Amino acid sequence: MTKGLDSDRHTAWRAYIEASQRLFTRLEDDLRVASGLSFADYHVLVLLSEAPGQRLRMGELAGRLVFSPSRLTYQISSMQRRGLVTRAPCPDDGRGNEAVLTAAGLLTLREAAPHHLHSVRTHLMDDLDDAEVACLTRIFTRLGQRLTGANDTAATATAPGDS
Template identity: 75%
Template sequence: MTESLNAERTACWRAYIESSQRLFTRIEDDLRADSDLSFADYHVLVLLSEAPGQRRRMGELADRLVFSPSRLTYQITTMRKRGLVAKEACPADRRGSEAVLTAAGLLALREAAPHHLRSVRAHLIDDLDDAEVACLTRVFERLGRRLRADHTASSTPADK
């Protein structure tokens, strides 16, 4: 049987879950009110804007967004209908597909970014001192590395 968490660790877990859900909801509500973009829309646009040629392979994009392939397909389809992204064959590998940022998508991102930054600052960053920012960055980068490694290990077929 798995050992229970002590009171301090239970409080940590519950505080994280409740505050992270409230934070995500508040930031997404602000984003939708200011830009008519969802958080997923915004994240796709950011990742594409930062990529060489403003394009990423669908598999890489799904991995970065922590989306299943079907969820990414749905996301990109809805964004294509709104003119924010295009889907094209990979130039190097015609079997694969890439999501490509459109001019309308870049404009939507540029218009939403100042409002989104203001929301992120107001609801999280400006409430933290430098030591807390450094601590949270260390914790979540370490957890992210471990969770990505665990996911990669669990999705790789076992050697026979």
């Protein structure tokens, strides 16, 4: 049988789950009102805007977003219909595709960013002191690295031909 959490860890876990869900919902609601973008739309636009040539291979983008390939295909198709991104063959590998940021997508991101950053500050960052920000950074950097490593380990454990 799995060992339970002690009282302090249970309280911390529940506080994290409930507050993180409320925070995500608030940030996404604010983003939708200000720009019409979902959180996933915004994240795709940010990642593409930061990438060389404002383009990323679909597999790399899926990994960075922590999306399944089918979820990314749906996301990019939705954004493509709105003119925010396009799909193009990879120049160095004709078998793969890349998501490419359009001028309209970049403009949409530039218009949405100040509103989104205001929301992030209002609902999270302005309530934290420097030590709390440093603590959150340490915790989530370490957790992200560990979870990424666990995903990499699981991916390499698949049978040949499965990937």
